[in-house]
Amino acid sequence: MKILVVEDDKTVGEYVRRGLDEAGYHAELVGDGDQGLRLATGGHFDLLVLDLRLPKLSGIDVLRTLRDRGNGLPVLVLTAQDAVDFKVQALRMGADDYVTKPFAFEELLARVEALGRRPKAITPPVLNVSDLALDTGSRAVTRGGRAIELTPKEYAVLEYLMRHQGRVMSRTLITEYAWDYHFDPGTNIVDVVITRLRKKIDHGREPKLIHTVRGVGYVVRA
Amino acid sequence: METIRGRLTAWYSIALVGTLAAFAVVLYVTRRSASFEDLDRRIQSEAVLSAGILAESFGSRGVLLVRDTLIPEVAAVLEAIPDFLIITHADGRVLFASSDARATFGAYEQLTSLAKSAAGVGGRGATRITPNGPAVRYVIRPLSGAGPQFGAVLAGASTQGAELGLQQLLSTLVVMIVIGVFPAVAIGRWIAKRALQPVDQIITEVREITDGRTLHRRLAVPMVRDEMGRLAETLNQMMTRLERSFAALRRFTADASHELKTPLTVVRAGVERAITRPDVPQETLAALEETLQEVNRMTELLDSLLTLARADEGRAELHREPIDLRAIVSEAGETGDLLADHAGVAIEVRTPPAPLVLAVDRSRVRQLLLNLIENAVKYTPRGGNVSVQLAASDGEVRLTVADSGIGIAPGDLPHVFDRFWRADSARTRTGARPGAGLGLAISKWIVEAHGGAIEVQSRPGRGTTFTVTFPRGDA
Numbered sequence: 001m002k003i004l005v006v007e008d009d010k011t012v013g014e015y016v017r018r019g020l021d022e023a024g025y026h027a028e029l030v031g032d033g034d035q036g037l038r039l040a041t042g043g044h045f046d047l048l049v050l051d052l053r054l055p056k057l058s059g060i061d062v063l064r065t066l067r068d069r070g071n072g073l074p075v076l077v078l079t080a081q082d083a084v085d086f087k088v089q090a091l092r093m094g095a096d097d098y099v100t101k102p103f104a105f106e107e108l109l110a111r112v113e114a115l116g117r118r119p120k121a122i123t124p125p126v127l128n129v130s131d132l133a134l135d136t137g138s139r140a141v142t143r144g145g146r147a148i149e150l151t152p153k154e155y156a157v158l159e160y161l162m163r164h165q166g167r168v169m170s171r172t173l174i175t176e177y178a179w180d181y182h183f184d185p186g187t188n189i190v191d192v193v194i195t196r197l198r199k200k201i202d203h204g205r206e207p208k209l210i211h212t213v214r215g216v217g218y219v220v221r222a
Numbered sequence: 223m224e225t226i227r228g229r230l231t232a233w234y235s236i237a238l239v240g241t242l243a244a245f246a247v248v249l250y251v252t253r254r255s256a257s258f259e260d261l262d263r264r265i266q267s268e269a270v271l272s273a274g275i276l277a278e279s280f281g282s283r284g285v286l287l288v289r290d291t292l293i294p295e296v297a298a299v300l301e302a303i304p305d306f307l308i309i310t311h312a313d314g315r316v317l318f319a320s321s322d323a324r325a326t327f328g329a330y331e332q333l334t335s336l337a338k339s340a341a342g343v344g345g346r347g348a349t350r351i352t353p354n355g356p357a358v359r360y361v362i363r364p365l366s367g368a369g370p371q372f373g374a375v376l377a378g379a380s381t382q383g384a385e386l387g388l389q390q391l392l393s394t395l396v397v398m399i400v401i402g403v404f405p406a407v408a409i410g411r412w413i414a415k416r417a418l419q420p421v422d423q424i425i426t427e428v429r430e431i432t433d434g435r436t437l438h439r440r441l442a443v444p445m446v447r448d449e450m451g452r453l454a455e456t457l458n459q460m461m462t463r464l465e466r467s468f469a470a471l472r473r474f475t476a477d478a479s480h481e482l483k484t485p486l487t488v489v490r491a492g493v494e495r496a497i498t499r500p501d502v503p504q505e506t507l508a509a510l511e512e513t514l515q516e517v518n519r520m521t522e523l524l525d526s527l528l529t530l531a532r533a534d535e536g537r538a539e540l541h542r543e544p545i546d547l548r549a550i551v552s553e554a555g556e557t558g559d560l561l562a563d564h565a566g567v568a569i570e571v572r573t574p575p576a577p578l579v580l581a582v583d584r585s586r587v588r589q590l591l592l593n594l595i596e597n598a599v600k601y602t603p604r605g606g607n608v609s610v611q612l613a614a615s616d617g618e619v620r621l622t623v624a625d626s627g628i629g630i631a632p633g634d635l636p637h638v639f640d641r642f643w644r645a646d647s648a649r650t651r652t653g654a655r656p657g658a659g660l661g662l663a664i665s666k667w668i669v670e671a672h673g674g675a676i677e678v679q680s681r682p683g684r685g686t687t688f689t690v691t692f693p694r695g696d697a
Contacts, residue, residue: 011491015491015492015495016491101487102487102517104490104494105491152553153557168507170507172511172514179557180585181588182518187596213504214504214508216504216508216510216511217507
C-alpha cells in the first residue's frame with residue numbers, strides 16, 4: 001500500500017514516513033499543500049496522511065479541493081488542534097479520521113491500518129509467546145490450552161506487550177495505549193494490571209513470561 | 223428599591239407629596255390666622271357697638287341703671303348682639319351679661335373676673351374655659367361716655383366655630399394628599415419607565431452577547447445623541463476592543479497549539495523511536511521513559527489550557543453522540559478499581575439495570591469520570607472507600623463520585639473548580655508531584671458544556687462527594 005504523507009515539519013514528516021516504511025508500507029513525504037494536492041490527485045496513492053497547517057495551500061484546502069473533484073482517497077488528518085470543532089470541521093470536509101499531535105506512533109499506525117482496510121499483515125491475528133496465545137480477533141487468551149479470563153484493560157495491556165514481544169515497553173507507552181488518558185505522574189496503574197496479569201498468566205507456571213525492567217516498564221518474552 | 227426606576231418613582235412621589243403637604247400647611251396657617259383676625263374684628267366692633275349704644279342711651283335717657291341693673295330697654299338692645307357681652311360697674315360688679323355668656327358653663331366666671339381686672343385699661347386676648355375646651359377670644363374696653371357708674375365692656379366669642387371650619391379644612395387637605403399619592407406614584411412609575419426604557423433595551427441586547435460567537439453584534443444606537451445614545455456608543459466601542467482581543471487570543475491559541483505541539487511531536491517521535499528500539503541499555507530506557515512522561519505532562523497541560531481558552535471564548539465544542547453511559551462508567555470503574563487496588567482503597571461502582579442513553583461527548587465524559595475517580599482515590603487514605611454511582615431520575619442523569627477521604631476544608635470548597643487552584647499541603651500526598659490544578663476546572667467545563675451541573679460536598683476527615691447532573695433531554 002502506498003501512502004502519501006504531507007507534512008511541513010521535516011522531522012515529524014520523516015518520522016512518520018520512516019515509521020510507515022518500517023511497518024511495511026511504502027510512504028512518500030512532501031512538504032507543502034500544492035505538491036501534496038498534485039500528487040494526491042495523481043492516483044498513485046492508496047492513503048493520504050495530511051497535516052492541516054501547511055505552507056501555500058492549507059490542509060483543509062487540499063482536502064476540500066480533493067473532495068470537490070470527487071476524489072475519494074482515504075485521508076488521515078494530523079492536527080495540532082485539540083478542539084473538537086476543528087476535528088469536526090476536518091471530518092465534515094471529508095477526512096476519514098484524525099490523529100492529534102503529539103501522537104503515539106502506535107495510534108497513527110492503528111488508524112492507517114483501519115483506513116487501509118486490509119488484514120494486518122504485520123501482526124498475525126493470533127499472537128504467541130511460548131505457550132501463551134492471544135487471539136486479536138476473538139480476544140480469547142489461553143495458556144497451555146487453558147482459557148484465561150481477562151478484564152478489558154488487562155487484555156489491552158497484554159495485547160500491547162505481546163505485539164511487541166521481546167521489546168521493553170515503557171509504562172507511559174502502555175498507559176497511552178490502554179487508556180488514552182494522562183494519569184498523574186506516579187500513578188502506576190500499569191503495575192497493578194501487571195500484578196493481576198502475572199497472577200493469571202505466570203502464577204504456578206514456567207517459564208515466567210512477563211518481566212519487569214526497573215525504572216522503565218515491562219517486557220513479554222519466553 | 224433595587225432599581226433606578228423604583229428609586230425615581232419614590233423620589234418623584236416624595237417630592238409631589240412634600241409639595242402638597244407644604245401647600246396644605248401654608249393654607250392651614252393662613253386660614254387659621256385669618257379666621258381669628260375676623261373673630262377679633264367682630265368682637266372689637268361688638269365692644270365698640272355696645273359702648274356706643276350705652277353712650278347714646280345715656281345721652282337720650284340720662285338714666286341707665288335702676289337699682290344697679292341695666293334698664294330692660296337697653297338690656298334688650300344689647301341682648302340682640304351675638305356672642306358674649308359683659309358690662310361691669312366701676313366698682314367691679316357685673317351690670318349686664320348676655321344670656322350666651324351666662325349659659326356657657328364656666329365662661330361667665332372667667333370672663334367677669336377678666337373684665338374686672340382689666341376694667342380701667344382695656345385689653346384683648348384669648349382664654350380657655352376648660353383645659354381642653356374651646357378657646358374664647360375677648361376684647362375689654364373701658365366705658366367712658368355712659369356715666370361714671372360704668373366700668374368696662376367685654377365682648378367675647380368662642381373660637382369653636384372657627385376651629386371646626388379649620389378642622390374640616392385640615393381633614394380635606396389630608397384626604398387630598400392621601401388620594402394624591404396614588405396618581406403621583408403611578409405617574410412617577412410611568413415617567414421613570416419611559417426614561418429608562420432604552421436602558422432596559424441595552425441590558426437585553428448586552429445580555430444576548432454571551433461569548434466569542436456573539437461578540438460581533440453591536441447595540442442599536444438611537445439617533446438622538448442623549449445620555450442613552452452615548453452609553454450605547456461607549457458600550458459598542460468597548461465590545462469592539464473586546465472582540466479584537468478575543469480575535470488575538472484565538473490567533474494566539476491556534477498559533478500556540480501549533481508552535482508548541484510541533485516541537486513536542488518531534489521530541490515525542492524521537493523518544494518513541496529510541497525507546498521501542500531493541501537493545502537499548504536500561505539506563506537510557508529509564509531516561510527516555512522519564513522524558514516521555516514529561517512530554518505527556520506538557521501535552522496534557524497544553525491541551526487543558528487551550529481547551530479552557532477556547533471554552534472562555536465559547537468555541538470549544540463537543541462531539542456528541544448517543545451513548546449508553548453505563549459503558550463509560552463501567553470502563554472507568556475498571557480503571558478506578560486498578561487505581562484503588564494500588565492505593566489500598568475499596569471501590570464500589572453501581573449502575574442501573576436499564577440502558578441509560580444520552581447524547582454526550584464520549585471522550586470528554588470519560589475524561590471527567592476518570593478525573594473525579596482519580597481524585598477520589600488520591601485523597602482517600604489506605605483502608606477507605608470510594609463509591610461511583612450512576613442513576614437516572616425523571617429529568618436528569620445523576621453521577622456521583624463519593625469518597626471517605628480527607629475531605630476539603632470549608633474555606634477551600636468554593637475554589638476547588640478554580641483554575642490552577644490547589645489545596646494546601648494537607649491535600650497533597652507526600653512524595654507525589656501535584657498536578658497542574660486544571661483537572662476540576664476542565665471537569666466543570668465538560669459538565670457545563672453538556673448543559674449539566676457539578677456540585678461538591680465535603681467534610682474534612684469524612685470525605686468528599688462530587689455530584690454531576692446531566693439533563694435528560696430527548697435522547
